[in-house]
Amino acid sequence: MPELPEVEALRGFLADACVGKTVARSELAAFTALKTFRIPLSALNGLEVDGVERRGKFVCLSIGGLWLVFHLARGGWLTWKDAMPVAPARPGRGPLAARVVFDDDTGFDLTEAGTQKRLALYVVDALDEVPGIVTLGPDPLGDDFTAQTLDGILSAAGRAQLKGVLRDQRIIAGIGNAYSDEILHAARLSPFKPSNGLDDAERATLYAAIRTELADAVARSAGLAARELKGDKKLNLRVHGKTGQPCPVCGTPIAEVSFADRSLQYCPGCQTGGKPLADRRLSRLLK
Template sequence: MPELPEVEALRSYLAQTCAGKTVARAELAAFACLKTFDPPLSALGGLEVELVERRGKFVALNIGGLWLVFHLARAGWLTWREELPSAPVRPGKGPLAFRLLFADGSGFNLTEAGTQKRLALYLVNELAQVPGIAALGPDPLAPEFTPEVLEAILDAAGRAQLKGVLRDQRIIAGIGNAYSDEILHAAKLSPFKPAGGLSPTERAELYAAIRTELAEAIERAAGLAAKELKDAKRAGLRVHGRTGQPCAVCGTTVAEVSFADSALQYCPGCQTGGKPLADRRLSRLLK
C-alpha cells in the first residue's frame, strides 16, 4: 500500500509532469471507483492542471479550479505514459480503473490489482468535500506537528496500542502498516505498548522516529519515476516484510504477528526485550 513517502513522491512527480497540461479526456474503466457525480468527469475536458497537492495518502490535482482526487488504497497504483492510446477505454474486469489523457497524448492510468477494489476517485469543488480528507488527523511532517501535538495524541489514545494509533488516519495522516513498523523499530517500542503509557523519553524517541523515518523515505524516493517507487520502498525497509531475516541493528530474527487481513513485523531484540509477541492467529491454530 502506498503511504505518505510514496504518495508525496507521486505528488512531486505529477507536479513536474502534469503542470500546465490540458486535459483531453478523463475516462472511467471501473465505475465503482468514482465516489462523486457532480461535477461530472467530462467537466475536466479542456481545463489545465494548475497544481498537485497531497493530503495524507490522497493525491489531489487542481484542474481549472476543480479537484481531481484519488486514493490508491491497498493495491492501487499510478502508471505514467508519454503516449497513451487514443482510443477510448473500455470498462471491464482488468486492472485499469481510470485514465487521464492530456492534449499532447501523455497521461496516466490508475490501476488496481486483486479482487478487493478499494481505489477511490473523486471530482469536487473543494477538498473538504472528500470525506476521507475532511476526517484526516495532522500531517506528521507539517511544522504544526510538534512534540506537544504528539503528546496530546498519545494521552488521548490512552490504552490503545501504539501500532493502531500510528495507522489510524483520523489520528495521524499518512502512516500505514509498513512505516508504522519502521517507526516503532527505530524508536525501540513494542507495537502493542499502550500509547498513553510511554515515558517522556519514549515519547521523544517516538516523535524523532516519526519525523526521521518519513523524511528519509521521502528523500530516497525523490526524483524517482512512479514505476520505480515500489522497489525503492521495499529496499529501504528494515523490519517490515522481513520476517525470518536478521535485524540489521542487533541481529535478532525479525518476527511477525498475523491478523485476518494483514501482518506486522518487529524485532524482539530491539523492541520487546527479547520476548515474542503473541500471534493470535497462530495461537488459535495450535489450540
Template sequence: MPELPEVESLAGFLREHAVGSVVARVDVLAISALKTYDPPVTALGGLTVTGVERYGKFLDVDVDGLHLVIHLARAGWLRWREEMPLRPARPGGKNPLALRVHLDGGAGFDLTEAGTKKGLAVYVVRDPREVPGVAGLGPDPLAESFTAGTLAEIVRGRRTQIKGLLRDQKVIAGIGNAYSDEVLHAARMSPFKIASSLTEAEIGELYEAIRATLADAVERARGVAARDLKGEKKSGLRVHGRTGQACPVCGDTIREVSFADSSLQYCPTCQTGGKPLADRRMSRLLK
C-alpha cells in the same frame, strides 16, 4: 499500500510532468471507483492542471479549481504514460484499469487496481475538504506544526496499542502498515505498547522516529519515476515485509504477528526485550 512518502513522490512527479497540461478527456472504466457525480468527471475536459497537493495518503490534482482527488487504497497505483495508447481502454487484465486521464500532447496517467478487494476511490470536487476522508484527517507528521507536544496530546489518555494509533488516519495522517512498523523499530518500541503508558522520554523518541523515518523515505523517493516507487519503497524497509531475515541493527531474526487481513513485523531484541509477541491467529489455529 502507498503511504505518505510514495504519495508525496507521486505528487512531485505530477507537478513536474502534468502541471500546465490541459486535460483532453477522462475515461472511467470502473464506475465503482468514482465516488462523486457533481461536478461530473467530464467537467475536467478542456481545463488546465494547475497544481498537485498531498493530504495524508490522498493525492489532489487541481484542474483550474476543480479537484481530482485520488486515494489509491491497498492495491491501487498511478501509472504515467508519455504516450497514451491509440486503442480504446478496456477493463480487465492483471492490474485492471479503473480510470485513464488523457492530457494534451499525448501523455497522461492510468489509475489501476490489482486484486479482488476494490478500495481505489476517485472524487471530482470543488474543494478537497468535500472528500470525507480528507476532511477527517489528523495532523500531517511532516508539517512544521507537528511537534513533540502534538504527539504528547495525541497519546494522552488513549488506551490503545501504539501500532494501531499510528495507523489511524484520523489521528495522524499518512502512516500506514509499513511505515508504522519502521517507525516503531526505529523508536525501539513494541507495537503492542499502550499509547497512554508512554513516558515523556518515549514520546520524544517516538516523535524523532516518526519524523526521521518519513523524511528519509520521502528523500529516497524524491525524483524516482512513478513506475519504480514500489521497488524503492521495498528496498528501503528494514523490518516490514522481512519476516525471517536478520535485523539490520542487532542481527536477531525479524518476527511477524498475523491478523485477519494484515500482519506486522518487528525485532524482538530491539523492540520487546527479546520476547516474541503472541501471534493470535496462530494461537487460534493451535487450539
C-alpha cells in the same frame, strides 16, 4: 500500499509532469472507483492542471477550478505514459480504473491489483467535500506536528496500542502498515505498547523516529519516476516484510504477527526485550 513518502513522491512527479497541461480525455473504466457523482469525470476535459497537492495518502490535482482526487488504497497505483493509447478505455475486469490523457498525448492510468477494489476517485469543487480528507489527523511532517502534538495524541489515545494509533488516519495522516513498523523499530518500541504507557524519553524517541523515518523516505523518493517508487520502498525497509531475516541492528530474526487481512513485523531483540508477541487471534499479548 502507498504511504506518505510514496504519495508525496507521486505528488512531486505529477507536479513536474502535468502542471500547465490541459486534460484532453478523462475516462472511467471501473465505475465503482468514482465516489462522487454530482460532477462527472468528463467535466475535467478541456481544463488546465494548475497544481498538485497531497493530503495524507490522497493525491489532489487542481484542474481549472475543480479537484481530481484519488486514494490508491492497498492495491492501487499510477502508471505514467509518454504516449497514451488512442483507443478509449473500456470497462471490464482488468486492473484499469481510470485514465487521464493530456493535450500532448501524455497521461496516466490508475490501476488496482487484486480482488478487493478500494481505489477511490473523486471530482469535487473543494477538498473538504472528500470525506476521508475532512477527517484526517495532522500531517506528521507538517510544521504544526510538534512533540507537544504527539504528546496530546498519545494521552488522548489511552491504552490503544501504538501500532493502531500510528496507522489511524483520523489521528495521524499518511502512515500505514509498513512505515508504522519501521517507526516503531527505530524507536525500539513494541507495536502493542499502550499509547499512554510511554515515559518522557520514549515519547521523545517516538517523535524523532516519526519525523526521521518519514523525512528520510521522502528524500530517497524525491525525483524518482512513478514506476520506481515501489521497488525503492521495499529496498529500504528494515523490518516490514522481512519476516525471518536478521534484524540489521541486532541480528535477531524478524518476527511477525498475523491478522485476518494484514500482518506486522518487528524485532524481538530491539523492541520487546527478546520476548515474542502472541498472535492476538489465539492468545493474549505477551508483555
